[in-house]
Amino acid sequence: MIARKTWQEVRVMTAVYFLLLELMLVGAILYWPDLARDLARKAGALEALMPAEFLKRMVRDWASDDSDVAYRAYIATQQFFKGINVCGIAIAVLLGTGIISRERETGTLEMLLSRPISRARVLWSKTWVVALCVVVPIYLSSLSVIPLSAILPGINSNIPAPVLLEASTHASLFVLMFLAATVLLSTFMRTQVAVAFTIGGFVIAQVGIYFIQVIRVGSVFMLSDHETYSPIIAGNVSWKALFFGRSFGFGPGICLILVILALFAGATWLFKRLEL
Amino acid sequence: MTRLLAAEHLSKRFGDKQALDDVSLEIQAGTAVGLVGPNGAGKSTFLRCAIGLCHPDAGGIAVEGFDARRNPLEVLRRVSYLPGETSLYKLMTGREQLDFALGFHDSIDEEVLELCLDTFRLPLGKKVRAYSGGMKQQLAVTIALSPRVPLYILDEPHKALDASMRHDLRQLLIDLHDRGRTMLISSHQLRELGEVADRLEFLRDGRHIEARHIQQARETLARRILVGFSTDPGPLDLPAGVTVERHGLSFSIHQADGRPIEEIVELVLAKRPASLSYGEASLEDIYEALYVTRSDEAAR
Numbered sequence: 001m002i003a004r005k006t007w008q009e010v011r012v013m014t015a016v017y018f019l020l021l022e023l024m025l026v027g028a029i030l031y032w033p034d035l036a037r038d039l040a041r042k043a044g045a046l047e048a049l050m051p052a053e054f055l056k057r058m059v060r061d062w063a064s065d066d067s068d069v070a071y072r073a074y075i076a077t078q079q080f081f082k083g084i085n086v087c088g089i090a091i092a093v094l095l096g097t098g099i100i101s102r103e104r105e106t107g108t109l110e111m112l113l114s115r116p117i118s119r120a121r122v123l124w125s126k127t128w129v130v131a132l133c134v135v136v137p138i139y140l141s142s143l144s145v146i147p148l149s150a151i152l153p154g155i156n157s158n159i160p161a162p163v164l165l166e167a168s169t170h171a172s173l174f175v176l177m178f179l180a181a182t183v184l185l186s187t188f189m190r191t192q193v194a195v196a197f198t199i200g201g202f203v204i205a206q207v208g209i210y211f212i213q214v215i216r217v218g219s220v221f222m223l224s225d226h227e228t229y230s231p232i233i234a235g236n237v238s239w240k241a242l243f244f245g246r247s248f249g250f251g252p253g254i255c256l257i258l259v260i261l262a263l264f265a266g267a268t269w270l271f272k273r274l275e276l
Numbered sequence: 277m278t279r280l281l282a283a284e285h286l287s288k289r290f291g292d293k294q295a296l297d298d299v300s301l302e303i304q305a306g307t308a309v310g311l312v313g314p315n316g317a318g319k320s321t322f323l324r325c326a327i328g329l330c331h332p333d334a335g336g337i338a339v340e341g342f343d344a345r346r347n348p349l350e351v352l353r354r355v356s357y358l359p360g361e362t363s364l365y366k367l368m369t370g371r372e373q374l375d376f377a378l379g380f381h382d383s384i385d386e387e388v389l390e391l392c393l394d395t396f397r398l399p400l401g402k403k404v405r406a407y408s409g410g411m412k413q414q415l416a417v418t419i420a421l422s423p424r425v426p427l428y429i430l431d432e433p434h435k436a437l438d439a440s441m442r443h444d445l446r447q448l449l450i451d452l453h454d455r456g457r458t459m460l461i462s463s464h465q466l467r468e469l470g471e472v473a474d475r476l477e478f479l480r481d482g483r484h485i486e487a488r489h490i491q492q493a494r495e496t497l498a499r500r501i502l503v504g505f506s507t508d509p510g511p512l513d514l515p516a517g518v519t520v521e522r523h524g525l526s527f528s529i530h531q532a533d534g535r536p537i538e539e540i541v542e543l544v545l546a547k548r549p550a551s552l553s554y555g556e557a558s559l560e561d562i563y564e565a566l567y568v569t570r571s572d573e574a575a576r
Contacts, residue, residue: 001379005365107363111419114327114357115380118349276329 002112002125010095010133017091018137021083025141026148028078033154036070039063052213058226069234071157075145076229080171084138085224088175093199095130096182097192099123100271105191110276119272127183127264134179135172142168159233166239167232173256174224178203180263187270223252278305280427280458281326285335288321288482295321296332297482303460305426308453310473311462312563318482319462320360323431326460327357339427353382358420360431360462362412370400370407370415374422381423388452392418395444409436417445427458434465442468466560478566485566496565499537501529503544504551514543 039046043063050056061073100123103109112122142164149155178199185195210219222228231237243253250258281303288296296318303309311319324330326337328348336343342350364373378384393400396414404412413436420430433449434442442465449472453459463469469476478485505525512520514529518540521528531540537554544552 001376005376009367106366107359107361108365109363110329110359110361111363111377111416113329114352114355114359115377116349116352116382117380273331275331276324 002117002122003129006099006126006129007133009098010130013091013095014133014137017087017133018141020087021137021141022144024083024087025079025144026152028074028083029145029148029152029155032071032074035062035074036067039070052211052216054213054216054225054227058230061226061230068157071149071155072159072163072233073226073230075159076167076233077226079142079145080167080229080233081224081226083141084171084175085221088134088138088171089178089203092134092175092179093182093196095133096179097186097195099126099130099183100186101189101192101195104186104276113274113276119274120268123183123268123271127179131176131179134175138172138175139165139168142171160235163233163235166237166242167229170228170232170242170253170256171224173253173260176260177256177263180260180267184263184267184270187267187274223256228252279303280305281337281339281460283322283326283335283337286322286325286332286337287334288318288325288330288332290321294482296325298335299479299482299484300335301477301484303427303458305458306456307474308449308457308459308461308472310469310476311460311479312466312469312476313462313479316481317479319479320431321482322479323357323360323429323460323462326429327351327355354425355427355429356381356420356423356425358416358428358430358433360435362409362416362436364404364412364416366405367403369403370398373404373415374400374419377419378422381425383424384422385424389418389422391451392421392448395448396441410438410441413437414441414445417448421448421452427460428452430459430461432463433461434463434468446471466563480566496530498554499531501527501531501537501540501544501552501554503527503529503549505547506550509547509549512544512547514540 039059039062043059047056047059047063050059058073058077062070062077064070064073100109103112113119143161145159145164146161149158181202182195182199185198189195189198206219206221210216210221210225216222232242241251243251245251279302281301283299283301286296286299286301287294293316299318299322301322311322313319321330325332326339326344328344328351331345336345338344339351339354342354344351365376368376374389378389392414396411396418398407398411398415398418404415407415413433417430417433420433421428433445437445446468449459449461453472453474459472461469461473503526505527508525512527512529514520515535517531517535519530521530529540529544531537541552541554
């Protein structure tokens with residue numbers, strides 16, 4: 001019942017989010033033939049203009065002699081580093097603040113928490129719907145690279161579904177981490193604006209850190225950048241390596257899952273103790 | 277009678293404000309209890325503690341033996357609660373809101389639901405955002421009264437209701453009480469509450485006012501005579517031990533010794549007053565004696 005109500009509340013925003021991802025992807029793919037042509041002639045000059053080594057590497061990947069490799073690197077940047085990081089995090093925060101904070105602001109939380117249902121169930125019923133609304137468009141949009149690459153003019157390469165699914169899984173976990181953090185903050189911040197402002201401030205600071213060469217290792221976006229997705233899309237990272245690392249330890253996938261679980265467990269613990 | 281709700285030495289503090297201070301209260305099955313007090317007296321905090329929305333700093337509160345802190349779900353299964361602030365989903369229709377809120381309960385009293393709907397005649401097909409404040413409150417009351425549970429906790433059920441709506445609600449609550457429902461109702465509407473509740477419990481600054489203080493106020497008020505004159509009556513010539521407060525042509529006469537009050541009334545009637553009242557104190561008089569006089573003294 002709570003899940004259905006939550007879906008009714010978020011379905012329009014989810015559709016808009018998916019359309020936005022698709023529009024950004026279509027725009028990026030349409031631009032690729034021109035960019036590839038320019039890179040073939042002026043990649044060296046463009047690389048020289050880049051202020052940081054990681055940006056130079058990105059340009060080098062795009063300008064690879066192998067057109068398949070170049071296209072895959074370009075999609076890794078456009079869809080996963082840019083599209084999903086921007087839209088995915090934004091929608092995770094937007095929908096995440098609605099789980100508790102909006103109900104609290106409108107006063108409906110008091111009605112909901114006075115029903116004979118456990119608080120953990122209230123939280124979980126709302127969160128899994130929002131999580132799906134954040135994640136499913138990531139998979140759908142990323143898989144749409146295949147038909148779009150076939151349909152749109154000037155694209156002679158394509159990307160196999162398994163690597164797109166693998167990259168989508170990693171991107172989804174990264175975005176879900178922000179959703180879990182938003183839910184956690186919502187349990188002790190009273191307004192949606194306060195939660196969104198805090199998460200938004202954190203994201204902006206992290207982006208700022210990411211683009212400063214000497215301290216970028218401290219940015220959470222190191223987990224979800226061109227250099228993360230490019231090897232995955234190139235087919236150089238197995239599922240096992242994605243989750244457990246190359247030596248069967250803690251890979252980025254497991255680390256993200258553990259962080260998400262910890263944040264959500266914290267949110268549940270605080271929500272159970274929430275006073276109105 | 278079975279003890280349905282028991283609060284023992286309940287205390288709750290919000291920052292500097294002591295919202296509840298050592299409040300103990302019991303409610304027996306089948307009774308309707310009114311919780312009275314000015315804003316900030318701690319009524320809503322008490323009700324929220326009762327259903328686990330608020331956690332006491334000390335003491336405990338239990339419904340049918342289940343502590344609201346340790347077994348909140350068991351308490352919520354036994355209580356239906358009307359929040360003090362109307363909390364409805366504005367984008368739902370009235371019918372959707374009813375189905376959603378009542379869908380969590382194991383058992384709905386269809387007869388009472390129909391009774392509420394017949395009484396309030398709400399446009400259930402319309403979205404809640406199109407409802408007036410009174411209609412929203414009526415819908416919230418319907419949601420609170422329809423589940424079949426042992427205890428109904430209603431925080432300001434008369435809020436936002438006009439005189440006609442209040443009349444409907446009063447009849448409804450009386451009807452439900454006659455059916456044996458146990459209710460704990462907080463309200464500022466003393467007259468409405470007085471007609472529904474078997475007994476009233478008073479809170480002041482988070483403290484429960486003991487019954488003896490209320491009885492004291494009642495007895496004091498019973499020995500007060502209010503007189504109004506159309507022209508200046510001059511000195512009233514009342515015996516020693518009688519206190520007279522004059523406000524223009526109105527007099528408040530208080531007789532503190534054991535002399536029958538009728539003797540004083542006889543003396544006052546000789547002055548041919550335009551109006552005179554004395555005897556049994558109304559609920560409003562008791563409330564005024566307990567709260568308004570006190571806050572006036574504090575202001576002075």
